[in-house]
Amino acid sequence: MLAATTDLLRLLAVPALGWAAWRDVRTRRLPNRLWYPLGALGLLTLAWDALGHLPVATVGDRLFLVRVGISVLVVVPLAYGLWWIGGFGGADAKALMTLAVLFPTYPVFYLASGAYPAVVTNVGVFSLTVLTNAVLVGLAYPVSLGVRNALRGDRAPVMFLGRRVDVTALPTEHGRLFETTEGFTRSGLDVDALRMYLRWRDTSLAALRAAPAAHRDPESVGETRDPTDGAVDASGIEGGTADGDVAAGDADADAAFDDPWAAERFLDEIEGSAYGTTPETLREGLAVVTTRESVWLSPGVPFIVPLFLGLCIALTYGDVLFGLLRALGVA
Known part of the structure; x- marks a missing residue:
């Protein structure tokens, strides 16, 4: 050369x-x-x-x-x-x-x-x-993403923008939820913010999915931890698996609590904005990931x-x- x-x-x-x-x-x-x-x-x-x-x-x-x-x-x-x-x-x-x-x-x-x-x-x-x-x-x-989704049978309004993933895989994924409990959105919960929240309350996604009603109660949050920055390679992918002492709860709606999921407390206690997350976005995202087996996620490339x-x-x-x-x- x-x-x-x-x-x-x-x-x-x-x-x-x-x-x-x-x-x-x-x-x-x-x-x-x-x-x-x-x-x-x-x-x-x-x-x-x-x-x-x-x-x-x-x-x-x-x-x-x-x-x-x-x-x-x-x-x-x-x-x-x-x-x-x-x-x-x-x-x-x-x-x-x-x-x-x-x-x-x-x-x-x-x-x-x-x-x-x-x-x-x-x-x-x-x-x-x-x-x-x-x-x-x-x-x-987006074109290749849409073709890939179509071939897999994953057809939705966001098929050119996202991909469907198992909720259990979210702890090691990147991107933003394209779903709410009522439909699709371009401004859903960032998965890095979800990891920050799980580490903050020293729990895991599996624990939330096992008892969402109990975790919705803000009184269930005990001693909190460093949320880190939500990176996948941080020590402890989700932050812990403890929560056996969380009292069982019923499926009351968020309106039953002043601060469902302790979302406002989480955002008040951490530094920064958790990638633009609001209490409403966090609550909506938690409702989605604790009730569905798979979700649409932005590719986050x-x-x-x-x-x-x-x-x-x-x-x-x-x-x-x-x-x-x-x-x-x-x-």
Whole structure:
């Protein structure tokens, strides 16, 4: 392989981002220290390349500065803005910001079969290519999810957005419930928040399902524990299995208690908002998971996964959208 030294150094981001995508799928947690060396590498390679365009004397020099400006001054704020409005997770935004610094312009790799990436846009901002590729990969996922659900016989209004899982598997799952006791919702209980709640009251999902009426009584909550952040790999997946001393109760409705399930107490005692959970969302989610055998759950795939795939596609093929438009004679 023949390539500029800076472009070869940038390839270190591929295994790093691949590991980040794998870990984010498994745990939904990424250490902040991951981005520091990648950001430093980006600044180093960017400064190295910039020295080759000084003084700014040619059209190529000016194009380099424009492309760097778009990548750093447009893509980076865009990633931050998407995180700020809730469209991105923190790790997704940091990954895109890092790629904007690492890949402001198109790298070039020469192999025996030719030069890559094969399809280069007129704008020439590589981080934008990675982003558009990632969006296309992300859009393809609901289609594949819907086909998979249809083949399994799981047909519902949310079949293109979620998957049906056994309730007993929720302690090791990620995502958000798409169900309420009355139908479907896009703002159901986050499974990480469910784990936090179970750890807080030192119980398990199996215990709640065995005696939901008893656990609905807020007086059944004794000494509480550290809820952690709801991660699957925390010590003790659910928090405990004790609760043999919970008094038996009847199936009274939530209205029989001032604070059913001790939901308000839970949210008052913990730090943070438990992923935007409200007492009503928590109560509704608990009613669902204690009365059903399976539930619809959002796939919870972080955007860093299509971002990694978008980077891999960009480094080999190039810009998929631009290639399609060019094939149609539009670009």
